[in-house]
Amino acid sequence: MGLTATKVQLLFVVLAVAGLVATVWVWPRLSSRTWPSVAGRVGVLALNQILILVALALVTNAYFGFYGSWGDLFGTDDSTAPILPLGAGAVVGQPGLVRVIGSRPVLVPKAKEGRSGGRLEQVVISGPQSRLSTPAYVYLPPQYFEKKFATTRFPAIVALTGYPGDARNLITRLNFPGLVAKSILAKQINPTVLVLMRPTIAPPRDTECVDVPGGPQVETFLAKDVPHAMAGAFRVGTDAGSWGVIGGSTGGYCALKLSMRHPDAFSAAVSLSGYFHALTDVTTGDLFGGSRQLRDENDLMWRLAHLPAPPVSVLVTSSKRGESDYRTTEQFLKAVKTPMQAASLILPSGGHNFATWNRELPEALPWLAQQLHAPAQPQTRLTAAQRPRPRSSAASLASSARHRRGSGRRTRPRP
Incomplete structure (x- = not known):
């Protein structure tokens, strides 16, 4: 059974409870001062502590998605994926770098009958320059499948987890596909493609999205291979103006760094509780x-x-209270100078966790999508009714954020 399987979690929770019950029953029988009784009491206490800690660790790991498998946990998962052709649908770039291994519809609650939320593709992305590959998810908006958009290319956003992370958390814990689908149906943003992945491309090592000398070339994979592979498999734009990147924690640092170091690849970025220098x-x-x-x-x-x-x-x-990076975030904003543009979303309180990011994403994700332009469309253009409603960046953040300039770093909590 898998590390995050519900049955595994329930098994160890039951064992932990059973251990406590057994301790109550056996403790009177170990009450004498003989060495066997003393050793028995020590053993019972140690076993209880181990069972409780394992149960807590399994539940916590499943909730935050630190490790996705036993091999991921013990560092033995070094499997890679072959580069296989996707088939029809290649537009530009090198085809055959994305392998689709699953697909399912995205449902939008309370959507009108017949209104689709798009599709979520489970894929493996391989990089010709970095020689790395990783599992990921690709969200395709409903317009992607409509006949009138058959030749249309779409803007794209790369979404990154923290370290070590699990790409599924971007779906199950943060609902990126649902948020984008809802915003598209509400005409708040243009139809946009999502690439959902974790920055841990060479597990279990945390590369901080760096091209490590003599090691994994993760920055090259994210900044060059991913847009190139996506352009060869899906109808997405190929210029920086149609690409953005967003991430939380370590993914937030990576998002900022990728945009600042590769403005030729990404024109906009969002950092959710990110930091500002590579941690070691x-x-x-x-x-x-x-x-x-x-x-x-x-x-x-x-x-x-x-x-x-x-x-x-x-x-x-x-967040002013609950996040250790508040002051350094302010410093980062103050250090920004033109032509770079910066905005902030500062909550009164909130910890370094999914709950806080779920409060920020309904503002932050549309903000990012609105910074991107739709790639030039030779044949199909959005009609006036299909264009997103005007919504300024200031207005979209006014309820929970304030805009100012500033910088920083943080301690290392990593959900």
Whole structure:
């Protein structure tokens, strides 16, 4: 059974409860001062602690999605996916880099009868430059399948989890497809494609989306291979103006960095409780091969202070109470200079968790989609009725955010 299987969680919860009941029954029989009785009491207490800790760890892991499998947990999952042709539907770029392994409809609650929410494709994306591959999900809006949009290309957003993360959490815990489908049906945003994935491309190592010298080239995979592979398999735009990136925690840092270091690939980014420089610990190892220059280039505050500002738009989120990165987020915003544009969504309170991000996404995700332009359409254009309703960035954030400039870093909580 899988690490996150409900049966596994229930089994250890039942064992933990049974251990406590057994302890009540056996404890009087171990009350003497003999060595066997003392050893028995120590053993019973140790067994109870182990069962309780394992049960808590399994439930917590399933809730936050730290590890998706036993191989992921123990670092033995080194499997890769072959590069297989997708078949019909390639538009531009190199075909055969995305393999579709499953598909299902996206349902939108309270949608009018006959109104589709689009489809969610389970895929494996392979990168020719980085030689990496990863499982992911691709959300296709309902317009993607309509005859009048048969030659239309769509803007795209890459959504990233934290570390180690599980791409399914972007669906089950944060409902990215449902939020985008609802916004499209409400004409708040143009039809947009989503690429849902985790930044842990070389598990169990946390690469912080860095091209590690002599190691995994994760930045190349995310900034170059993913847009290239998507353009060869789906009708998405190929210019930076039609691509955005969003992420939470480690994914938030990656989102900002990818847009700032690769404005030729992404024109806008959202960081949900992200930080501003690559963290290093036992999970990352040496990310920079001893190079101070490479370390600085991956420090977003250093980039703002020493390099020309990139022509991108970013939104950063935090909370005045509950998030450790609030002050550094303010510093980041203050350091931003033109042509880079920055906005903030600051909650009065909220922790570093899915509950907080679920409060921010209904504002942050439409904001990101509104920064992107639809790729040039040679044959099909949206009618006036199909265009999204005007909605300024300031208005979309006014209820829960304030706009100002600022920067930062944070401690390492990682749901």
